[in-house]
Amino acid sequence: MRTRPYRWATFLSALCLSAAAAAAADPGKPVSTSDTAFLAPQRELSFEDLGLAYPLRLRTVFGQASVPLNIRADQVVTDATLSLRYSHSPSLRFDTSHINVLVNDQLVRTIPLTAESASGAVAQITLNPLLLVPKTQIRLELIAHYARNECEDPTHSSLWAEISNESSLKLSFSTLPPPPSLERLPAPLFDDGESGLLTLPFVFERSPTAGQMKAAAIVAAWFGAKADYRGADFPVRYGTLPPGHGVVFTTRAQSFPGLDPAAVSTRPSIAMVENPDVPQARLLVISAATDEGLVQAAQGLALSQLLMEGRNASIDTLQLPEARQAWSSGRWINPEAPRPLTDGALNPLSVTGLMPGPISFEFALPPDLYPLDRDSVKLRLKYRAAPITGANSALNAVLNAQFAGGVAIDATALGKSLGESRELTVDLPSGVLRTNNRLDAQFHFRRNTDAVCQDFDPNSLQGSIDPASKLEFKSYAHFAEMPALQLFAQGAYPYSRLGDLGGTALILPQGAQESEVSAALILAGHIGRWTQDAATRLEVGGFGNVSEFADRDLLVIGRAGELPVPQDWAGELPLLFDNGKTELRPVDLFDSLHERLAGRNLEQASEYASRVVMQAGQDFEAIMGFESPLKSGRNVVVLAAGSQGNLRDAALAVTKPGQAQFVRGGLTLVQGDKVSGYDLGNGYEVGSLPWWYGLKRWLGLRPYLMLPLTLLVVLLSAVVLRLALRRRAELRLKGKL
Amino acid sequence: MRLTILLVLLLLSVPFYALVTAPLTLGWQAVTGTLMVISAFGLKRMRGHRGALAMMALSLIASTRYLYWRITETLPIGPGFDAWDLFLSSGLLFAELYAFTILLFGFVQTAWPLGRKPAPLPEDPALWPTVDVFIPSYNEPLSVVRPTVLAALALDWPRDKIKVYVLDDGRRDEFKAFCEEVGATHLIRPDNKHAKAGNINRALKVTQGEYIAIFDCDHIPTRSFLQLTMGTMVTDPKVSLVQTPHHFFSPDPFERNLRTFRKVPNEGELFYGLIQDGNDFWDASFFCGSCAVLRRTALEEIGGIATETVTEDAHTSLRMHSRGWKSAYINIPQAAGLATESLSAHVGQRIRWARGMAQIFRVDNPFLKPGLKLGQRFCYANAMMHFFYGLPRIIFLTSPLGYLLLGAEIIKAQGLMVLAYAAPHVILATMTNSRLQGAFRHSFWSEVYETVLATFILGPTMLAFINPKLGKFNVTAKGGVVDRDYFDKDIAKPYYYLFLLNALGLVVGIIRLAGGEAHPDTLLLNLGWTIYNLVIIGGALAVASEKKQVRTAVRVRTRIPGAIRLGPEHPAHLTPTVDLSYTGAQLLLPEGFVTAVGDRVEILLIPDRSDVWIPVTVRRSGHGVVAVQFETLGIAEENALIYALFGRADAWIRWRETQAPDRPLHALALVGRYGVIGAYEFWRWFTGDLLERLHARITRRKVPG
Structure with a gap:
């Protein structure tokens, strides 16, 4: 899941006075870059790359919008050209209408609008590279009029201009890597100026042992947490250094020729060194004499217990913090004590003007939060609006792009003066709530049109959301109907439950290949992204010792036919791998009838999935979720690939926003870019419901038992x-009662 | 044993809860509801208590499920609904909660009618206790009181152990003379404080009998009354009251105006036939003011008859129960009286009961009063809360109008969903009540009975509930004999407003339906409800169409042995009666007995027990029947007549034999028929009377113009 899936946030034209801050929170669309891309001296970024999924539309007499541009801290822009593709209303008065282009609030160009440019034109604007700082706002303002002497409706429909999202920015860089140092970790390996997927190679001497794997997974989760919504890819190499940045795990200095021997220590330590093959690139070296030492170094890094100074840091003794409680990570809203809604604000809490953009908030709910009532999650939105609004003005609450509630805020309802906030209470629809949610408080102002040609200042239309606004939770449970791979993709459930992964075991085959290790690390990064916590208590196992981890949720990675799971699990998996043949397990008859009552057709889903598997031959990957055969209430997710499939594709499908939305049900098939999820029955439940709710739910799911x-x-x-x-x-008749 | 039963019931409450709360789709709810109703038809065939209890459980599941759904899913709260919707909706919900409570309490109350048999008295009459018979009277004419006193004097009890007292608050000389003549004691007091209760309390002070039998002055006891009731008293020294049913041998206004006398159980039969018997199971049968025996010690312990409320009888019982005294109910009619004459008198009497019960609910609430057992609390509470039906009934009669006329969204649900939940609830409750009460109250008749009274008892009960001193209402009793057919528009006024309002709702609804409607199912549901309401209100209007009473003395259709002769020197012919009244009789004409109209002959009633020949005049003869009129009777003759007419132990026992068993759909059809008749009569009156007056007014105005 994307943390910020709402790219259109910034292109709603806004009379927003501090648009820069608003857009700073909006990072734009993740762009997959190769691990050496940052070295390229020239890049051309379209507005689409910068996060605009749709063209920008500027409205009203004074409409504005901004585009965020982030630049890596270790790069300096030497040359910048903006090609602005725009079109506009042909009915404007061209002598008074123009578009202003501003960079970080400095006017760089005024583009006059003409009859010729109405149907489309391109303006080439050379930008002063000194204006382009790491977090830059490119703002566009439309000043448009259609009337000369008669009075003008500032919201007239002819007042528009459109900025294409194919507009682009050509940038030339000079890379100035600072000397290697731990101080700025995770930079330069990860720079939050990059808005795309983080690609960071992990390097081992050879196929990692369980201990090395654990250390690597902890580090991957840490980077995953840092990369957050961008997603993180961790390609894996054995024995050779990458052509760019990378993370190296080693127990011996000699393993990698050219690597600075000073970076490798026998004490658990981390070091930042130059990549001997590419001097601008840096390597984070994690070293120790033993596997346990590597784990300790990784834990030290993840827990920030290392002194991040100079090039080297080591840690001899490490005190692990106490085991985490469920959902204690700061990512999740704690329903017991919800934090203020405005902690997740994406832009300023106040808006001005005729057509303001939304005031947006983000909040993440534990994926297994199960509302027991329609009003389990209540939004108390405290708002203020200038009491001069015209009829039909409203404040709407929009949850995940779906209207949830609203209130009329015209002056007649507000009264002449307003000194305190009012409250809009909305029962958030549980069907629309997800793991990661976005709530837009959208003011719709109407100006008073009672009198013709009334003097009107759009800036007097103001609205704000009070910081006291909050979410309230009541009558909920931690419960999930499984298998639900969608919760794995959107929230890394069930592994994210304990932030230190104290309930997770990673199961890899013996002598795992690069792609398998890479897939495991990508998933570790995915989990870290959701927990935002140090994965210190993760365990790694293999074919031989799966049963040791019966009490944990298992994440199994392997090739079809060679899965590191006990033989007798074969019947539990939705897919049967048999001598190079892959088949779907037949749908349980009772399951099928039962699901049909709820209007789901398992056979049909199974048939589709079978067809996909058959057509794919061996070139496919599968993600499977089912209940742990070792212990009920525990979960297993298996990532498997056919002999021609690449496990990395499956792992990336879970993290990439475009593909993750199709990961769902108990079986998800990945074939290149194609991802499809299926519900195939075999449902089970995780967590507990209050008895009174569980009872009625149980019967409600079995209506045939009513009579x-x-x-x-x-x-x-x-x-x-x-x-x-x-x-x-009898007693009564005998006179005894 | 007791623990096991409690445990099983506790265990059953778990699936019960699940059945009530499980969320279902419309389809499944409809299927489940239908199957439940079908199962009820199966359970109906199950004999005995088990079947009745099973039907109660089934009905309770359906009703509780409906109500749970109603409360959790359908309240118009949230966007799109305003305070007005919520107001109307909470009104309806209140009414539904009330109906549910009454249903539940009713089930508890009638779970096991005890069917108590009279206990035998000691063999030796010398051991029998002394009894005082009280016959309080205030303004009733002597002709009414006479037979009661005579019947009381004829009670089977050792003469030296019984005394009959006429408690005459009218302090009338003719009463005194009559008492002296027949051997009763005439008691008077200087004031009329606390009316009947005060009258009895005063008499308690000057009498000494161990037991007190109380008869209203128009309730004529059978001679076996004490034989059947006193055994229970003597056997169990904790029993403070033995109550028997009140029986009426003349039609009440419902029976007369709807012509259902002895065909459809009347309003009182449910209470005396079933509820009091059910109460007895819980030791909660209560005193009904007449036809009962009370223990003097118990009565004196609570300070005599209660005087705080206008239903002193139930209140007195409640107090005795709370002191640990027991009560018993013997479900054999052992006294009979005349029913209220006109609807207005009937309404007046019910207002007094309703107000009194509301007063007790306030003064000595059965839920709060210490000393009562749980079952007693339920039974008393139900008896009192029953009289609060005024407001709920009016809400039910007007609810669909909120939607049809005002456009208020009272229930936040699809019409079909409402139907799927409400239909099993209503149908099963009806079926179960028919099973439990069918012999004593036919289905849907409660609706008619309650609708007639609802508007009248609403005020008194509400006011008495707020302050027990308030709520004194008087309905002008028309009194006496209804001598012509007429439409009692004063009594009917509330219903005809309700009727017109519902008719308007129907018309508006049909117009809306024809005009195309977003939710035709909701509209149809409300229309159906309105039509049902119109039928019930029509029934009430039919009751208000008073029918002429044709008699002066009520003729009781009864076949008792008799004899007729032309004179003392002629042979007697044995022949049974066809009917009998206080003024005359009809007998089968015996073969060989020749007589003509105007002849003076003699008849003998019940030759086995009597040798008093009553002189009569033949009024009609032929077709195998001879009708005679009594001449002026001496005390001996009157006694013989009273014995034959009222005093026989079995006089009222086979009364219900002519009633048909309850069949809910037939009952609905019958009520529907009365609904139509009532609507028609109302319409005739409305167009005839009202429009005529209007017309007259218009023409009057035209003349000067």
Whole structure:
């Protein structure tokens, strides 16, 4: 899941006075870059690359919007040209209409609008590279008029201009890597100026042991947490250094020719050194004499217990913090004590003007948060609006792009003066709530049009959201209907439950190949992204010792037919691998009937999935979720690939926003870019419901039991009551009662 | 044993909870509801208590499920609904909660009618206790009181152990003379404080009998009354009250105006036939003011008859129960009286009961009063809360109008969903009540009975509930004999407004339906409800169409042995009666007995027990029947007549034999028929009377113009 899937946030034209801050929080679309891309001296970025999925539309007499541009800290722009593709209304008064281009609030060009440019034109604008700092805002303002002497409607529909998202920015860089140092970790390996997928090679001497794997997974989770919504890819190499940045795990200095021997220590340590093959690139070297030492170094890094100074840091003793409680990570809203909504604000809490953009908030809910009531999650939005708004002005609350509630805020409802906030209460629809949520508070202002040609200042239309706004939770449970790979893709459930991964075991085959290790690290990064915590208590196992981890949720990675799981699990997997043949396990008949009652057709899903598997031959990957055969209530997710498939594709499908949305159900098939998820029954439940809810849910899911149970209760109570009452009647007639 | 039963019931409450709360789709709810109703038809065939209890359980599941759904899913709260919707909706919900409570309490109350048999008295009459018979009277004419006193004097009890007292608050000389003549004691007091209760309390002070039998002055006891009731008293010294049913041998206004006398159980039969018997199971049968025996010690312990409320009888019982005294109910009619004459008198009496019960609910609430057992609390509470039906009934009668006329969204649900939940609830409750009460109250008749009274008892109960001193209402009793057919528009006023309002709702609804509607199912549901309401209100209007009473003395259709002769020197012919009244009789014409109209002959009633020949005049003869009129009767003759007419132990026992068993759909059809008749009569009155007056007014105005 993308943390910030709402790229159109910034292109709603806004009379937003501090647009820079708003856009700073909006990073744009992740762009996959190769691990050496940062070395390229020239790049051309379209507005689409910068996060605009749709063209920008500027409206009203004074419409504005901004585009964020982030630049790596170790790069300096030497040359910059903006090609602005724009079109606009042909009915404007061209002598008074123009577009201003501003970079970080400095006006760089005024483009006059003409009749010729209405149908489309390109303006080439050379930007002063000194203006382009690491976090830069390119702002566009439309000043447009259609009337000369008569009065003008500032929101007239002819007042528009459109900026294509194919507009592009050509940048020339000079890379100035600072001397290797740990101080700026995770930079330069990860620079938050990059808005795309983080690609960071991990290097081992050879196929990693369980201990090395654990160390690597901890580091991968740490980088995953840092990269956050961008996603992280960790290609793996054995024995050779990468052509750019990289992370190296080693127990011996001699393993990698050219590597600075000073970077390798027998004490658990980390070091930042130049890549001997590419001097501008840096290597993070994690070294120790033993595997345990590597793990300790990784834990030290993840827990920030190392002194990050100079090139080397080592840690001899490490005190692990206490085991985490469920959902204690700061990522999640704790329903017991929800933090203020405005902690997740994406832009300023106040808006001005006729057509303001939304005030947006983000919040993440534990993926297994199970509302028991329609009003389990209540939004209390405290707002203020200048009491001069016209009729039909409104404040709407939009949850995940779906309207959730609203209130009229015209002056007649607000009164003449307003000194305190009012409250809009919305029961957030549980069907729309997800792991990661975005809430837009959208003011819709209407100006008062009672009198013609009334003097009107759009800036007097103001609205704000009070910091006291909050979410309230009541009557909920931690419960999930499984298998639900969508929760794995969007929230890394169930592994993210304990932030230190104290409930997770990674199971890899013996002598795992690069692609398998890479897939495991990508998933570790994915989990870290969601927990935002140090994965210190993760365990790594293999074919031989799966049963040792019965009490944990397992994440199994392997090739079809060679999965590192016990033989007798074959019947539990949704896919059967048999001598190079792959088949779908037949759908359980009872399951099928049961699901049909709920309007789901398992056979049909199974048929589709079978067809995909058959057509794919061996060139496919599968993600499977099922209940752990070792212990009920524990989960297993298996990443498997056919002999021609690449496990990395499956792992990346979980992290890439475009593909992750199709990861769902109990079986997800990945074939190159194509991802499809299926519900195939075999449902199970994780977590616990209060008995009173569990009971009615249980019966509600089995409506065919209503009548038999009714008759049973009726007849039994008739028999028992008759006995009791007859006894009493006898006593009463005998005069004893 | 007791623990096991409790444990099983506790265990059953778990699936019960699940059955009530499980969320279902419309389809499954409809299927489940239908199957539940079908199963109820199966359970109906199950004999005995088990079947009844099973039906109660089934009905309770359906109703609780409906109500749970209603409360959790359908309240109009949230966007799109305003305070007005919520107001109307909470009104309806209140009414539904009330109906549910009454249903539940009713199930508890009638779970096991005890069917108590009279206990035998000691063999030796010398051991029998002394009894005082109280016959309080205030303004009733002597002709009404006479038979009661005579019947009381004829009670089978050792003469030296029984005394009959006429408690005359009217302090009338003719009463005194009559008492002296027949051997009763005439008691008077200087004031009329606390009316009947005060009258009895005063008499308690000046009498000494161990037991007190109380009869209203128009309730004529059978001679076996004490034989059947006193055994229970003597056997169990903790029993403070033995109550018997009130029986009416003349039609009440419902029976007369709807012509259902002895065909459809009347309003009182449910209470005396079933509820009091059910109460007895819980030791909660209560005193009904007449036809009962009370223990003097118990009565004196609580300070005599309660005087705080206008239903002193139930209140007195409640107090005795709370002191640990027991009560018993013997479900054999052992006294009979005349029913209220006109609808207005009937309404007046019910207002008093309703107000009194509301007063007790406030003064001595059965839920709060210490000393009562749980079952007693339920039974008393139900008896009192029953009279709060005024407001709920009016809400039910007007609810669909909120939607049809005002466009208020009262229930936040699809019409079909409402149907799927409400239909099993209503149908199963009806079926179960028919099973439990069918012999004593036919389905849907409660609706008619309650609708007639709802508007009248609403005020008194509400006011008495707020302050027990308030709520004194008087309905002008028309009194006496209804001598012509007429439409009692004063009594009917509330219903005809309700009727017109519902008719308007129907018309508006049909127009809306024809005009195309977003939710035709909701509209149809409300229309159906409105039509049902119109039928019920029509029934109430039919009751308000008073029918002429044709008699002066009520004729009781009864076949008892008799004899007729032309005179003392002629042979007697044995022949049974066809009917009998206080003024005359019809007998089968015996073969060989020749007589003509105007002849003076003699008849003998119940030759086995009597040798008093009553002189009569033949009024009609032929077709195998001879009708005679009594001449002026001496005390001996009157006694013989009273014995034959009222005093026989089995006088009222086979009364219900002519009633058909309850069949809910037939009952609905019958009520529907009365609904149509009532609507028609109302319409005739409305167009005839009202429009005529209007017309007259218009023409009057035209003349000067």
